[in-house]
Each structure stands twice: as structure tokens, then as C-alpha cells.
Amino acid sequence: MRHQATDLALAPASPAPARPAPAALGGEQPGRAAPLPPRHPDETRADRPADRGSLPHGPDRDVAAAVDAVLTEYLTLRRADARLISDRFTADVADCLIDLVRRGGKRLRPAFLWWGWRAGGGTPEHADAEAVLHAAAALELIQACALVHDDLMDDSPLRRGAPAAHVALARRHRARGLRGDAEAFGASAALLTGDLALVWAEDLWDAASPSEEARRRARPVWRAMRTEMVAGQYLDLHGQAAGAPSPSSSLRVAHLKSGLYTVERPLHLGAALAGADAHTTSALRRAGRCAGVAFQLRDDILGVFGDPARTGKPAGDDVRQGKPTHLMAVGLRLARVRGRRAARELLEHALGNPALTEGELDRVRAVLTELGARDAVERRIGGLAGDALAALEEAELDGVPARKLSALLYAVLGEPALAHRPRGGAPRDAAALSTR
Numbered sequence: 001m002r003h004q005a006t007d008l009a010l011a012p013a014s015p016a017p018a019r020p021a022p023a024a025l026g027g028e029q030p031g032r033a034a035p036l037p038p039r040h041p042d043e044t045r046a047d048r049p050a051d052r053g054s055l056p057h058g059p060d061r062d063v064a065a066a067v068d069a070v071l072t073e074y075l076t077l078r079r080a081d082a083r084l085i086s087d088r089f090t091a092d093v094a095d096c097l098i099d100l101v102r103r104g105g106k107r108l109r110p111a112f113l114w115w116g117w118r119a120g121g122g123t124p125e126h127a128d129a130e131a132v133l134h135a136a137a138a139l140e141l142i143q144a145c146a147l148v149h150d151d152l153m154d155d156s157p158l159r160r161g162a163p164a165a166h167v168a169l170a171r172r173h174r175a176r177g178l179r180g181d182a183e184a185f186g187a188s189a190a191l192l193t194g195d196l197a198l199v200w201a202e203d204l205w206d207a208a209s210p211s212e213e214a215r216r217r218a219r220p221v222w223r224a225m226r227t228e229m230v231a232g233q234y235l236d237l238h239g240q241a242a243g244a245p246s247p248s249s250s251l252r253v254a255h256l257k258s259g260l261y262t263v264e265r266p267l268h269l270g271a272a273l274a275g276a277d278a279h280t281t282s283a284l285r286r287a288g289r290c291a292g293v294a295f296q297l298r299d300d301i302l303g304v305f306g307d308p309a310r311t312g313k314p315a316g317d318d319v320r321q322g323k324p325t326h327l328m329a330v331g332l333r334l335a336r337v338r339g340r341r342a343a344r345e346l347l348e349h350a351l352g353n354p355a356l357t358e359g360e361l362d363r364v365r366a367v368l369t370e371l372g373a374r375d376a377v378e379r380r381i382g383g384l385a386g387d388a389l390a391a392l393e394e395a396e397l398d399g400v401p402a403r404k405l406s407a408l409l410y411a412v413l414g415e416p417a418l419a420h421r422p423r424g425g426a427p428r429d430a431a432a433l434s435t436r
Contacts (some may be wrong), residue, residue, distance in 0.1 A: 035171035059107055060124050061399060063114045064107035070137040071101060092172060096165050096193050097200075101144050103160040109143060109266045110136035111408055114269020116284055118401040125209075132273055134208030135218075139266060146229060146261075148194035152187055153237060164364025166190035172180055189423060198226075204324070210273065217274040223267035232256030239324030243352060250329040251293070258296030263412065264288030283395035287388045287409065294384035295412050296378055300325040305365060315360040326380070331373035343367045385413045 029176060040183035059066040075098050082094040098407065113136040125315025150156070165172065205222060235253045239245050267288040271281045304319035304327060318325055328351055335344035341388060350364045351358055368374050388409055395403065 007106075008118065008371040013186060016063065029302075037246035048256050058124075059129065060118070060404070063111040065134070066114075066133055067107050067110040067137045067140065070133050071140060071241045073411045074134070074200075074204055075101065078203075085143060092169065093193050095190065095195055096168060096189075097144060097148070099162075099198050100147065100159065100165065101197075103162060105140065105143065105160065106139065108408075108412065109139040110261060111363065112137060112263055112266035112288065113270040113273075115401055115405045115408060116276075117265075117269035118270070118278030119272045119284060119395065119397050119405060120271040120274025121281060122270075128214070128273070131208050132270070135205060135210075135269065135273060136203045138208060139269075141204060142226065142229070143202065145194045145197035146233070148190055148197065150233065152190045152194070153233070156317070156319070165193050169193070202257050203224075206353075214273045214275070218269055221265060221268050221272050225269070228256050228265070229261045232258075232261065236324065241324040242324075242354065243322065244348070245324030245329040245333065247326060247333055248325040250324050253324060254293050254296040254300070254326055255289070258299070259289050259292035259293070259309045262295055263292035266374065283391050284405075286391035287300055287395070287405075290388035291382040291412050294381045294388065297326055297381050297384070298414060299363070300327045301374065301377060303327075304361075308419065315355065315397060316358075316364075319350050319364060320354050320356050320360065327377050330376050331368045331371055334371040334373055334376070335367075338371070340371065344369060388413065 079090060079094055079098060082090040114132065117132050122128065146160055148165045150167045151159050156164050162168070164185040166183075166189070168186075169189040170182040171400060173180075173182040173185040215328075230253075232253060235249075235255060235346075239249065239253060264285050265288075267284040267401060270280065271284055276284075300318065300323075302315075303323070303325065304315060306315050308314050308355055319328070328347065332344060332347055335347060343433075346363060346367055353360075356364075389406070392402075393408060395402075
């Protein structure tokens, strides 16, 4: 493979010395590093959140801002590392990843890790607080990996209001007049971009462990979470190929894809880093498990019935791509049980049909509503919401952590889920979901 002269000129003649650890972990800051690429041409350093997380009690007031500050510092350093290897790699792959991370996201996973740590006894004044923020920021890089690979697998054109990584990289190929197929190049480059996110996440997590004891407690959870995330993605992919999902298998995919990865494991990681007792850890995990699955089931409903202007993604893509969602699985089961042959055939024809028209999608919506599938999933979400909030109460938290975690769960569950909460005690939906 030919290498550009500029790439060779940047390669160090001998292995570069180890970079000092961030100040939060006991090391000194290195010298000047290459700045992050701005979101917009007129953005200045003053527009960035680099100092917001360093205020007293900053993370408690705004976890997202504190995590953004960590990510800004860390990605600046890693971009400087990348430039020592290749300007081209930095501009195409590293900057693609950095741009995705900086374009936003709700920072839910870092928030759940932080408040899991606080619920387990951590405090903003504790010496470990900065290191815990670094661990929380690593979750955003895991999320970036998942998003890049998910968009590639689903051939999604957009992510966070901009072209998805594989689309942007294919456009660069065409704009430069490079040889070969632009789409294949974009797909391969996006795969590497997601891989880089995973590598940097692992590096940040390893550097962030506040103590050897905390590392020992949290490392098994971190390992499990990453494997579960990949397993959920694969089962989702396999479900698309297999077709005809069952309600139980679709719920298992939702559990792996979101129930664990979005809420339960981040809470578990925070509790492990804090050294929380078994009762608190178990209650937090139950709350996270139920809220995370409810979050995924809500996303399934929005994928069919949602307003693209509010959700930021086209309605109907899950159906066209053949996603084995719980909503479609319940609809197919109800059609079979009730002998609704025409309804079953319509849903089977629509699932995995990339040429599905808007009119046909409207008929899918009407059938799912008429069969009661949407209401059934709403009730399931309501039951999970009740279980999540009940589990949080069982944790017997006090003060700020109790209030903040309750607010986070309400934000994840949303008003529709809470409106469907059963009265007089929630069904124990958590019992259907396995734990480790």
C-alpha cells in the first residue's frame, strides 16, 4: 500500500514517550495539542464546554456539561496522538469520530453512571470524582461506536442532524476522485471509525479507574456490558434475517440492546466504582433493567408512529428494514391468535420490505392499532415503568441522588409510560428478564 509523503514525515523515528495521565488521575498535562475541529467555521474555544464541569459540584448540577469537558480534553489529546501517525487518518477517521461525539446526544449513560456512583456513596468532593467522570465519558465513546456501526448495518443516511459516518466518508471518496467504489470505501472507513471509538473508550476507561479496588469491582461489569451490546446488535441482525419474531425473543433483544446497555449497566458501573452494598446495587440494577427495556419499547413505537420532526429519524424504517421489534412481534401474534389472516399477511409483507410505500405504512399502523398491538406494548411499558420506580424506592436512597435518579428515570420513561402505569401495584415485568 502506498503511503503519502506527509504521512511518512509525521511518523516518529522511535516510539513516542508515554503521554502523561490527565491531571485528574494524578499526572501532569502535556504541552499544546492540536485543537479539536469546530462544529462550525465560526466557532471559537470560548464556545466549548471545557470549563463548565470543573466548577464546584459541577457534575451534580450538570453531568452532561462535566462529561463534555472531559471529552473535549481527552479527544484533543487523542487527536494529537493521531496526527503523529497520519494527517490523512486524523482528518478522515479521527475527526469523523470526534465530530459525531461533539454533535450532541443526551449523555444518558454517563448520567446514570454518575448518579449510580453517587447513590453508592460517592460525593462531588471525593478525590475519585474526576476519575469517575472520565469513566462516565468512556461510555459516550462506546455509544459512538454503536451508532457508527448501527448506521452502517442499517444503511441509515443521517445521525444527529448530519450525514452518517459511512455516508460522509463515501462523499469524501467521490469528492477526491479516488479509485474504486465510493460506497464500499465509506462502509470500510466507517467500520474503522467505530473501531477507533471502541479503542479510545477502552483507553479512557483504563486510565480512569480511581483505584485498584474500584478497577477490580467495575472491570467485570465493563466487560459484560460491551459483550452484551454486541450480542444485542447481532440478535437484532439475525432477527431481521430470520423474520417472524416472537414476543419473547423480541423482548430479549430489547433487553440486551437497551435494557442493559442504556441504563442498567451504567448504574451498575457507578455502584461498583463506589463500592455500593449488595442491596443498593440490586435495586439500582432492577430499576435500570426495567427502565432500559421500556426506553427501547418506546423507541419501537416511535419508529412506526413517531413524528420525524420530533424523533429525528424517518418513521417506518424499522418496518422496512425488518427489525424484530416487540411491537411487530405482538402484532403478528395477535393476528395469528385471532385468525386475522389478512392482517397477518399484511404485516408479514411489510416487515423487511424496503419498497414499502407511505400508504402501505399507514395500513400497517392501522392494523397494529386495530389489533391492539400498540396498546399492549404501551401497557407493557407502563408495567416496566412501575417496576423501575418501585425498585428505585426499594434502594432507600436519600437526598440529591434519590431526586436526581428519579428525575432521570422519569425522563427516560416519559409521560406516556407513566400514564399507563397500573394502579394498585405494578406487574413484575422484571421477572421475565434475565440478570447476571
